[in-house]
Amino acid sequence: MSRAGPDIEEKILALCRKHPLDGVEVYQEIAVDEAAKQRGLGKEDHLVLQELKAAGSKGMWTKTLRRNTNLAPALVARALKNLETRQLVKSIKGVQNATKKLYMLAELEPAKELTGGAWYTDQNFDLEFFSVLQRASRMCIGETRLATLDDVASYLRDKQITNVELRDEDVLSVLRTLEYERAIECRRGLGEDDEDVFREERLPLPERHAATAFPCGICPVIGDCVDDGPVSPATCPYWKQYLDF
């Protein structure tokens, strides 16, 4: 702004005093390198940049950009290309829909919904990584008998299981999945300061159960099974296989 000259500055300041901040356009100072990047941007480029700033870390789809800016597709595409070249915006793909390209400001980190969080590597769910964390968490609980969330998180950090920084919420997710799989149980509020403690499940799933030890117990079509029907106990191939000893 200093380059515009003292006359212009005084006029703008006078205008600001005359019309205080209440929804009217105002000017603010920006960094020099930022100004350099934005120099020469057209109206359409500024409009698209403004929309992407508003979208924040969630990014925006080109279709949504076109709807919000009311610009023709070609203009939006040109603006995005221009902004990408100037490294003001970047494109990413979310884990929910890998075919959909989203645009966002270059300096922002994509939101967790887009990246999938700690469990995703290159936008693919890393099952092996998750299983390793589950096993390690179980080992921690097995060794300590009773463990809090902090104990497990510290254990995973100390053992250097992963280079990825795991937040407490991530470790809690791992523990909850183990709880739902009946590998561990959670005693709510039984730790110091009323925190939850985790221990080995005292009532795990039985290895064998009479309910599922024969074909009807796990049959996917038991609902269709009737005497003298196309699916019947007399003609059942699962029974034939089961009794073929």
Added chain:
Amino acid sequence: MAELHRPEASRLARMLVKEHFGEAVEAAFAALLLRGQQRLPELEKSSGLSTDLLKKTVLVLMQHSLAIAYKVVPEAGPLHYIYRASVAEALHFMRKPFILRCVEEDNADKDELNSSVCQQITQALLENGRLRYDQLLLYVAKQQEAEERELAETVQACFLKLLHLQQLERAFPCDLPPPVDPKRVAAMRAKKPPKQGTLEEQRMLADMAVEAAYAAYSSERFQAPDFAAPPFHPKPGDKRGRGDEAAEPVLFRLNYEEFTRRARYEQCVEIVETMHGKESGQLVSALLRAGAGQAAEAAEGESPALTAHEVVAATRGKHDYPAWDKHAVLSALRQLEAEDTGVLVNHEEAGRAYVKFALATGRVLEMAQDRMIDKVVHDRHGLIGLRVFRLLRDKKQLEQKQVAEQAVLPPKEANVVLYTLLKGGFVSIQDIPKLPDHAASRTFFTWSVNRAAVVSKMIGEYLKAAGNIRARLDFAFNQHSQVLKLLMGPNAEAASRQLTAAQRAGVAEFRRTKLVLEGRFLALDPMFALYFD
């Protein structure tokens, strides 16, 4: 029981009745199941049986409590009887081996004679449904190949013991009126008494008379007979039961409710043993055993409350329990009660020197049910399916996105798992529209687990599976029926010598198949005990 009002239960019951009593009895039973309670002339039409045959089949059904008779005295017209089928009684046939095992275990520490007499009394009632005391004495005397008077004292002692444990009961009379609808009774009690002389008052008095008759039966259900009374000998043409109530013989039968309770207690002991160790399991088993026959005094959802002294006294001298000290038992009970699983309940009363403990059977059975359901979900849908199922049971209602996030699954996989569980009947989906047009794009879809619906589904599947096992056994029998019938006939030995190699192989195959199928069938019984009476 609402759980047994389903086609799978009727199918299994009919199969069991046919297996035990033949096609004619099954036809009468099926007609009662299909058309509901009927009089004899109506039953004759619906079953297609002749009058004489129908009367015999109905007698067989009543003898084994498969049909219940009610005496109806209408305001106008002659009195008559109506008959109703009982599916629950038919399903108790599955429990025969378990019942015999229970009686054997209960008398393992007695001398051989007492033990065998108790088992023979039980066997007699399993074979014959209901008998008088003198008939039981005669049966046991035949089995023991001794005179009745020699065994009278022993049989009486064993009979009284089984009665005291509530394993025997007086048979339900055949001349009680039909029971009153409990909803009508509750509605009647909620309203203020009707005016005198009105129709409503007459109905209320009639209902009260019916309730009084049933209460009278309940009060004398476990009453011993008059052992000194002479044996009953019906005279030919003697139309007893029409007014001469003093001469009415008292019939006894097995109390299946008590054995069902026993089966549930075994499941409770298994759960406690898994959670807290073998010693805790043994302690709980002792607590339940000491409370045998006192189920009526227990609070709802609990076993009878007992002191440590009572537990020690009940298990003293029993070979399957150690020689416990009262203080050690009390200490162990307190320790188990202090555990956060809540399996034991303390009935400590202020001012009393002793404290009573009871097993929270309702809670423990729920744990057993949940564990079984989880196992089924795991075996059918894998670890991921179990994870999603338990997540929804814990969180009540979630959207698909939330399920994927909290179960740590890719959204597509979560979608597949949810719809597979939905098809399997383990989860349900609900739509919450934002606008009245119910457009899919403007509607929330939430997922949840309805435990009662899942339990009901499991019961249906087990009943169906049990029926399928019987059907498969029938199929296996029919494949070699000619040969097998020869081997079961009067000339079995001669027939056996004339079999070809292929026929022998077929018979051997059938016997192996039968062994496996019968084993699977009997293994289902504890699950039925877990879910209904």
